[in-house]
Structure formats: structure tokens, C-alpha cells
Amino acid sequence: AQTVTQSQPEMSVQEAETVTLSCTYDTSESDYYLFWYKQPPSRQMILVIRQEAYKQQNATENRFSVNFQKAAKSFSLKISDSQLGDAAMYFCAYRYPGQGAQKLVFGQGTRLTINP
Amino acid sequence: SQTIHQWPATLVQPVGSPLSLECTVEGTSNPNLYWYRQAAGRGLQLLFYSVGIGQISSEVPQNLSASRPQDRQFILSSKKLLLSDSGFYLCAWSPRNQGARQPQHFGDGTRLSIL
Numbered sequence: 628a629q630t631v632t633q634s635q636p637e638m639s640v641q642e643a644e645t646v647t648l649s650c651t652y653d654t655s656e657s658d659y660y661l662f663w664y665k666q667p668p669s670r671q672m673i674l675v676i677r678q679e680a681y682k683q684q685n686a687t688e689n690r691f692s693v694n695f696q697k698a699a700k701s702f703s704l705k706i707s708d709s710q711l712g713d714a715a716m717y718f719c720a721y722r723y724p725g726q727g728a729q730k731l732v733f734g735q736g737t738r739l740t741i742n743p
Numbered sequence: 744s745q746t747i748h749q750w751p752a753t754l755v756q757p758v759g760s761p762l763s764l765e766c767t768v769e770g771t772s773n774p775n776l777y778w779y780r781q782a783a784g785r786g787l788q789l790l791f792y793s794v795g796i797g798q799i800s801s802e803v804p805q806n807l808s809a810s811r812p813q814d815r816q817f818i819l820s821s822k823k824l825l826l827s828d829s830g831f832y833l834c835a836w837s838p839r840n841q842g843a844r845q846p847q848h849f850g851d852g853t854r855l856s857i858l
Contacts (some may be wrong), residue, residue, distance in 0.1 A: 660844055670831060672787075672849035679844060718786060724844075729775065729837065730802075731847055735786040 629654045631721050633734035640709045647694075648704045648737045656680075660722045661695070661702045663729070667715040675717070677704065682730050695723030706739075714741045745770035749834045750848030757858050762807075762821040764853050766834030769815065774836040776817040777847060778809055781831040793817060794839065829857045 630653045640646035652661070663675040678686045678695050685693050690710075694703045706713055719734040749766045756762060768774050775794055779787040789802045791809035791852050799809050806825050810818045817834060835847040 662846055664849075670852045670854075672833060672835075672852075674846045674848075677844070677846060730777075730789055731787075732793060733787045 629656075629721050629723060629732050630707050631719055631734040632715075632731045633719055633737050636735070637740070639740040640706075640740055642711060643708055645705060645707045646709055646739065648706075648717050648719075648739065650702045650704070650734055652702065652719070652721050652732075653710075654700070654721065654723070656723055658724055660724065661693075662720040662722065663691070663693070663702075663704045664718045664720060664733075665713075665715045667712075668719065672718075676704065679712045704715050709741050711743060714739060736740050745836075745848065747834060747836055747850045749847055749853060751853060752851065753845070753856075755852045755858060757854045758823050758826055759823050760825050761785055762806050762819070762828070762855070764819040764855075766817040766819075766850055767815055767856060768817075768836045771815070771838065772777075773839045774812060775839050776811065777835040777837075778817065778819050779833040779835065781852075783830070787833065791819070824857050828856055831855070 632651045659680045661678045665673045665675045676686050676688045676691050678693050686693050690707045692705045716736045716738050718736045720731045722731050746769045749828040777792045778790045783786050793799050793811045807821050831852050833852045837847045838845045
């Protein structure tokens with residue numbers, strides 16, 4: 628069974644600095660998708676970034692980028708120039724492109740605090 | 744554009760009472776639909792998913808049930824709530840037959856407190 632592990636329950640960073648959130652996963656598949664979701668205090672789940680396992684190039688979305696290490700099954704999220712609005716729970720998720728409902732498997736989350 | 748609506752936003756219910764949470768999606772057809780529960784300070788646990796009207800798959804044994812009476816409507820129910828049913832419930836949808844690259848899109852959630 629696929630599992631997703633986020634080993635950092637909490638992280639903090641100074642405003643304008645860079646922070647990296649860790650995520651590892653376990654799968655025997657070669658083709659899959661990885662996502663980072665953000666959940667601010669409003670509790671809404673917002674997609675931050677996604678990565679296709681068959682792509683070697685790391686995904687980037689403005690200040691957000693990932694370091695995808697397929698052999699190591701690692702998928703970390705880097706937030707550059709941290710802003711107060713980045714404070715949230717961040718969840719890493721795995722999705723296998725099989726038939727059917729294509730379920731997401733979530734990690735336990737990392738609570739990110741931004742210090743002004 | 745597609746939108747997902749979930750209600751109520753907050754609900755306080757006594758133990759043993761029934762439950763009905765509703766989720767509807769607009770702007771798309773034949774979506775995959777999902778119900779998640781998030782306990783305080785924890786990740787999301789998939790409860791149910793549906794790939795079509797009347798088609799419900801349960802991920803974990805529990806006190807809850809789900810139904811999909813219409814293509815874009817997904818309902819989470821219980822006949823008798825337990826204290827352990829407290830939590831934050833999220834509904835989500837994703838496009839069907841468009842590959843796993845498509846993310847799931849979430850509603851705003853329902854905070855359920857059982858007294």
C-alpha cells in the first residue's frame with residue numbers, strides 16, 4: 628500500500644526567508660503524481676503544486692518549487708521569500724494513475740508558522 | 744468554471760442524533776466525488792468515494808454512510824452519531840477519465856461537534 632510521510636509536524640521561518648518542507652512516500656509504482664496542498668486557518672484545501680513522476684524537471688509555481696528525488700522517493704516543497712500569508716498546514720499527497728476513482732493518499736501535514 | 748458547495752459550515756449535534764451533510768458540484772459532469780474526515784491536528788482520511796450515481800465505495804468501517812442520488816450531489820449520513828464522529832469533513836471532486844494528473848478540488852468543509 629502506498630504511504631506518505633511528513634516527518635516535520637511543525638516548522639517556522641522568518642518572513643522573507645526560505646523554508647523547505649519534507650515529504651517521503653512509499654510505492655512500487657513507476658508512474659504516479661504528487662501534490663502539495665495548503666490548508667490555511669480557514670481550513671480550505673488549496674492546491675499549491677503538482678509533480679508528474681515521469682518528469683525529471685522539478686515543478687515550480689512562483690515562490691513554490693519542489694525537489695523531486697524519484698529514486699529516494701522524496702518530494703520536498705521549498706517556499707522562497709516566505710510571506711505571512713503562507714502560514715498554514717501543508718499536506719503532501721500521492722496519487723496513482725490507475726483505473727477508478729484515483730484516490731489521494733495524504734501525509735499527516737506540517738504546520739508552518741511565519742515569524743514577522 | 745467549476746465550483747463545489749458544502750453545507751452546513753458548522754454543526755453541533757448531540758450523541759445519538761442523525762446526520763446529513765451535503766455536497767454539490769457545479770460546472771462539470773460525471774465527477775469523481777470524495778468524502779474525507781480530518782481529526783484535530785491530523786491529516787485527511789478518505790471515508791467514501793463515488794465514480795457515478797449510486798456507486799459508493801467505503802474506505803474504512805465506520806458509523807457513517809454516503810449516497811449519491813444525483814450526478815453532482817454527494818451526501819454523508821449517519822443514523823446515530825457517536826462522540827468519535829466529531830471532526831472536520833471535507834468533500835472533494837475530480838474530473839473523471841482525465842487522468843490522475845488532475846488534482847482533487849475541495850469544498851470549504853463542515854466542522855462537526857458532537858456533544
